[in-house]
Amino acid sequence: MHGQLGEPALTIEGLGVRYGAVVALEDVSCSVAEGELVALVGPNGAGKSTLLRAVLGLVPYDGAIAIHRHDGGALGRAAVAYVPQRLDVELDFPIAVAQLVLDGRLPFRRFGRPLTTADRQAVWRAVARVGLDGLESRPIGALSGGQLQRALLARALAQQAGLLLLDEPLAGVDAPTADALIDLLQRLASDGTAIVVCTHDLALVRTRFERAIGLNRRLIADGDPGAMLEGNALEHFFAAP
């Protein structure tokens, strides 16, 4: 995709998650390398969000999750950055773009510590990277959907994590906005960041991603989305788990 892929950034082995008696994920193994942009696809209830939650350490799990070839957590919470669904945040909260992005520095900012030059530079770079420069002082309530999605992405970038997880960033944005967002993610990946994107949009996955991981409680497919979505793997996607 972008020349040589780097070292594994995320390795999952035999991952299982259950919510009480309900098995959400079972025996999932896969890995994502530095500089790789991967789509995580599957129907509702397939366990996509659960997989992200396990990687983030929000749910107990069986199996092993290694980030940068260390045990999860070994590099601290700053090693993984998470971009929530745009509609999960309160759209009219009194917060400006720069402050939102600054929240990406929270893992480094202990209670009450003042801003450092490193904080400011990380914020400035992240805002520029997503193309929101000039809008730093704009309240998020005055942003378009695509701009807000980019602001949330900038917050994750300010964290300077090696692994980026995005939950349905393409939901509810129009085609040009989605295209522009994927262009941006590809540029970030080419700089060495490992990126996992949860999405429903199979058409976009087929045309814009070079690798997709298909999930339906178990690992269904892993590889070139074109081949995957034309073969009978598609039927597995929408079969009852």
Place this chain on the structure above:
Amino acid sequence: MSHVYHWVADPYDFEFMRRALLGVLLVGAVSPLVGCWIVLRRLAYLGDAMGHATLSGVALAYLAGISITIGALGAGLAMAGIIALLTTHPRLRPDAVIGIAEVTLFALGVLIISRSHDIAVNLDHLLFGSVTTISSDDLRINAILGAVTILAIAVAFNDLRALTFDPLHARLAGIRVRALQQGLLIGVTLAVVISLQTVGLLMSVAMLVVPASAARLLTTTMARMSGAAVAIGMASSATGLTLSYHLRSAPGATIALTAVGCLVVAFVITRQRRGISPAAHAAERPATEPALP
């Protein structure tokens, strides 16, 4: 001109009015600052419930002959403790838990008062406040509690904002979510305690919710909202106290209605400025945007 001067200055020829002014200015600064977080976290009802709950502590303090500030503080902390304990059960939602804690402590207060004639006589002082009888000692205790609250909010400002805006991100970033929530409950307790003698326990919610809501209409960042809420709170406290002197009305109620007046002005101004409802405002946003550079 001299009419205006006398109208403003004459009440403060009296020492009790000068003490009262300090008392209401303190409440006008502290409660709105805490109130911003209450309003944004949709916990306005908590402020009201906390006021009612203090009745039990105040009644007990009367019986024991100790400071009602200490009694109210104890009741407020008990309220915070009950809420913290019950919300650990996932099937009890926060609004129901607040109602349960409120009714427990309020009923306890009514029960104590119903068995004691002494307290019943002074009841309206507690319910509606009596800032003109505030003592220097009370003022000093309130100033200390107020300073602690302001300092705590200032130190926790970024963490509170992160928690309120996006709780999941806050948790992932290592913010101690539960501790921060408990801290905010204690902040509400302190704000209510210092407003007991000013606006009384039935209206302690006024200074928590009204100035912060007015500020919410006028501003678009947390820092500005906090500043505006404090300005509105202090201005309506001083104005309301002065008005109450001339109208011979209850200071607490006059201050509360002055704050409501500020809210009405903010509502009218922002309605005219926008000329549209928030829903229409959202619909007006551009459907598409320029491609990335």
